[in-house]
Amino acid sequence: MDLTDRAEHKIFREEVRDFIAAYRHLAPEDTAHSYRLMPRPYSDEVRNWQKLLVEKGYANRTVPKAYGGFGAEPDILKSKIIADEFFKVNVPQGLYSQGISMLVPTLLEHGTEEQKRKWIAPTVRADVFWCQGYSEPNSGSDLASLQTSAIEDGDDFIINGSKIWTSSAHVAQMIFCLVRTEPEAGKYDGISYLIFPMDTPGIEIRPLQTMTGHPSFNEVFFTDVRVPKAAVVGGRGNGWKVANSTLAHERGMLSNANLSLERLQKIEKLLKTETIDGAPVGENAALMDRYIRLQARVQGMRLHEMRLITAASMGKPRGLEDLVCKLLGCEINHQLDALAIDILGEIGVLYDGIPSIDLDGVWQQLYMYDLGLIIGGGTAQIQKNIIAERGLDMPREPKTTKG
Amino acid sequence: MFFGLSEEQLLIQDSFRGTLDRLVSLDRIREISNGNSSIDRALWRELTALGLPGLLIDEEQGGSGLQLFEAAIVATELGRSMASVPFASAAIMAPLALKHAGSDTQQKEWLPKIASGDIIIGTALAQAASGARRGAGVTASNNRLNGKASFALDASEADAILIADEDSNLYLARTDAKGLEQKNLPTIDGARPLSDIILTDVDVEHLGNGSKDCVEDIINAGRIILTAESFGAGEEMLRRAVAYAKERKQFDRVIASFQAVKHLCAEMAAELQPCQSLIWYAAYAYDNLPEEARLVVLLAKSHMDEVGRFVARTATEVHGGMGYTDLMGLHFWFKRIGFNRAQLGSPEKLRAMAAAMQGFTGAITPASSQTAAAR
């Protein structure tokens, strides 16, 4: 155990600080998070900031130069230093989105040379926005039962079927999508992973109103949508394997202790500044008790991430300690939102339309959004199945073979 | 940054785990718990050969000169195996008190004897750590103590006792001193001595060289050790629950295939994982970042106490009726976790202290916690 920086990392930390000092005036006000809460096209300011970060090696730094990245050697400690230094001074970090955080690593792992050259650069630079077409009305947790079909026709596939809960489909230019290309094959062997433009004829998008009152996900219908076979990533019938590598990246994206720490810091401020009958809310012992409980859990997750980073940098395979992160991270965030709402009392129910929405209204929105994240990306129950089966080697759930 | 165990630390972990696996059986735990002595003397001697009592004592005085981080690794193994040895008291808080508050002469006199395992020092710090209950309180004048020190740890088996008075001054009393009377307190954990100490004009040695924070720092070391021990105990309970669930069959299938059972185990595993990181960090901070350590220790113990309670009851539940039996022996870990929760500050108390420490001064907290945090 030694938490001091090695010389190389000390120097790197200084470089990151220098960069932030020199360029922070260009940083946008909007954070990646606000785009996930309310998907919309990125502003020029956001895109330019993202480009600068990619160019200087502060976002997606290991993406090879040939694909428009910075081409850094993988060094997870450096990535952590960047994340922490940006976080400390509240400067927006590189964007995370389904395209950047899920598709790009998947293409790097499974894509053809042509796919990598064509899509990685514009994706990491935020010029192309992606959506993820996995879930279907009858295939949620049991994703592999999906039925959207892609029938061979010459050099193309013809796609029919529908997807649901497709976040950002209404603003996305591209989709990565799971379809059944081999109807004769077994449940897990008949799936392919396709990438194609959202303006391909035959695609209809219907936004779904969400409980937050803001549209963020959609239904997507495919009627005879013609997509070239070259759109397959990772080979025909390999889609399940390819999708699972993407899902691992999603689970990584959904647990990030700095996001919890940010909530915690805002709550600390609330406890000190909000008053009831002239006294700070922090004088309420019951609320304080909840706050300290959550503080311990957030610190636990932050430190746990450090442990995982060390393990990863030593090349250790992912294990039980990695599998618990999505479950815990999402749950803790949701509890933090609930605490903030309770601290605010009657103010805690105010919502859209109030002048202080950015300050006060955001907690209710987060409370619902974070519940969505508990469900999305593999529900809490599915996470527990995974922890028990892969982490504790307990018997697997029965897998039905009929789709 | 390297957040994990070094080669050397892994070696320490392995050697204690191996030795404890070999020496501590359920029969032995049972024997100690039901016997007259609640310390496993034979085990204590064996572990002394591995340097257990002298871990934190300098090499010149016969110890191994290690830090609290290494001690926390060992504590986890002690908790895992349910070893009945006076670690937090005799090997941690007592030697640290001597190091931080003892004179050169006192250190030379006591530390080598602690390191060699020749003497055991119990600790009477409960009032300083948790506040005074039921008439407890010790006053000092001219190196004589009067009053009652309640809930002393391992003192009934000890040769001397580290006692804090009402002003958090530290003293060493010999257990055979005139005017010192001990009342053993039967507790849920039969393998961990707890006693009340009645003091009537007892001659003591004052450990007078300490700073004003020193008692809190010594108690914090004890808190980390108990926390690490409860973590080890929790991990062992989870391991046993999973192993049992994979063997026990009901409805023609192993109970581990029932999702209700899987989810209970997954929740235990998920809650325990970050505790390891929190404990490592608390111990590392204690050694290297003392300012930060004061808060992290409170967070670590209060959190582990809650996770420990959850794991202890859940792992028992997974065992069905067997969990409730004496035969299965799971209850020894259950009780150790419950015992540790109440020692050196309950989670509620520690959270109130953590709140006060972070500037929530008006927090409606027990008066004693505010003074403790202000110290």
Ligand SMILES: Cc1cc2nc3c(=O)[nH]c(=O)nc-3n(C[C@H](O)[C@H](O)[C@H](O)COP(=O)(O)OP(=O)(O)OC[C@H]3O[C@@H](n4cnc5c(N)ncnc54)[C@H](O)[C@@H]3O)c2cc1C
């Ligand atoms: C905010 C949000 C954004 C999303 N974005 C996308 C997206 O962009 N693209 C996309 O493809 N999908 C997206 N999803 C869909 C998401 O992946 C699914 O909602 C999720 O996988 C659950 O599927 P379901 O909704 O069909 O629920 P179901 O699978 O029907 O689950 C309902 C309940 O049953 C439980 N359950 C189901 N199976 C089991 C089991 N085997 N064991 C125990 N319990 C079980 C679940 O835990 C849950 O509590 C999003 C969802 C949300 C909420």
